[in-house]
Amino acid sequence: MQQVEEVKCVIRVLPVWLSAALFYVAYIQQTTYTIFQSLQSDRHLGSKSFQIPPATYTVFLMLGMTIFIPIYDRVLVPFLRKYTGRDSGITQLQRVGAGMFLCITSMMVSAIVEQRRRTVALTRPPLGFALRKGAISSMSGMWLIPQLVLMGVGDALAGVGQMEFYYKQFPENMRSFAGSLYYCGIGLASYLSSFLLSAVHNITEGSLGGNWLPEDLNKGRLEYFYYFVAGMMTINFAYFLLVSHWYRYKDIVAKDNDIDKVSV
Numbered sequence: 001m002q003q004v005e006e007v008k009c010v011i012r013v014l015p016v017w018l019s020a021a022l023f024y025v026a027y028i029q030q031t032t033y034t035i036f037q038s039l040q041s042d043r044h045l046g047s048k049s050f051q052i053p054p055a056t057y058t059v060f061l062m063l064g065m066t067i068f069i070p071i072y073d074r075v076l077v078p079f080l081r082k083y084t085g086r087d088s089g090i091t092q093l094q095r096v097g098a099g100m101f102l103c104i105t106s107m108m109v110s111a112i113v114e115q116r117r118r119t120v121a122l123t124r125p126p127l128g129f130a131l132r133k134g135a136i137s138s139m140s141g142m143w144l145i146p147q148l149v150l151m152g153v154g155d156a157l158a159g160v161g162q163m164e165f166y167y168k169q170f171p172e173n174m175r176s177f178a179g180s181l182y183y184c185g186i187g188l189a190s191y192l193s194s195f196l197l198s199a200v201h202n203i204t205e206g207s208l209g210g211n212w213l214p215e216d217l218n219k220g221r222l223e224y225f226y227y228f229v230a231g232m233m234t235i236n237f238a239y240f241l242l243v244s245h246w247y248r249y250k251d252i253v254a255k256d257n258d259i260d261k262v263s264v
Helices: 002-021 023-039 054-084 092-123 141-169 172-205 222-246 250-263
Strands: 047-051
Touching (some): 002 023, 002 092, 002 141, 002 222, 023 054, 023 141, 023 172, 023 222, 092 141, 172 222
16 A cells, blocks of 8 residues: 555656756756857956856856755745745745746846847957857856856755655655656756757757757857757746646645545
């Protein structure tokens, strides 16, 4: 009987897991292509002799996540608790959904910023040329920070919300399995990201508009790719809202089972 309940629990969680895992497809693209964008942006900070290393731009994503988590726990949860009556302020799935919405917003901001960076690179004198890339846009690399912060806050909501959701929705003897689900989702997203990049390269390379993702971003259309990923995440968000609406939390299922036993 216990094994049957465990299987039911896994089946009930899987649709939510699939949708939540796709969040990291956008996350991976953000952390990858922001570095490439920074290579062809003005990375000088204050003194012209100092440049922010491209790989360190992802620190702003981590900072956004690290700073937002205590703000969420200390400020937002008590505020939301007054209106919802829940100890956690909102449900775990509502938290994941909020993170997904910020993920979509981050991808849209990324597209707008890239469009501006490319326009400046093509219409104004470049600051130089990046190795194996192309002209360096005079647009400040600081404009890349908002998209990273948005994604970091989204991860603080969606990532932590996922781990809490899996932990609470599985019985105690399956807690290890519940924890592994989160990382399995990231692994799945990594494979899907690789497949997505290969597909975009192959499809757009022979098109009239040219490859969206060449080595030289000034010759490509990275903003189109960002819009495409944002569209994918919007569809996934709609699917997530659907499965979340029909999902029954473990405590609710347990209460229904107790009622059925009493009725019998």
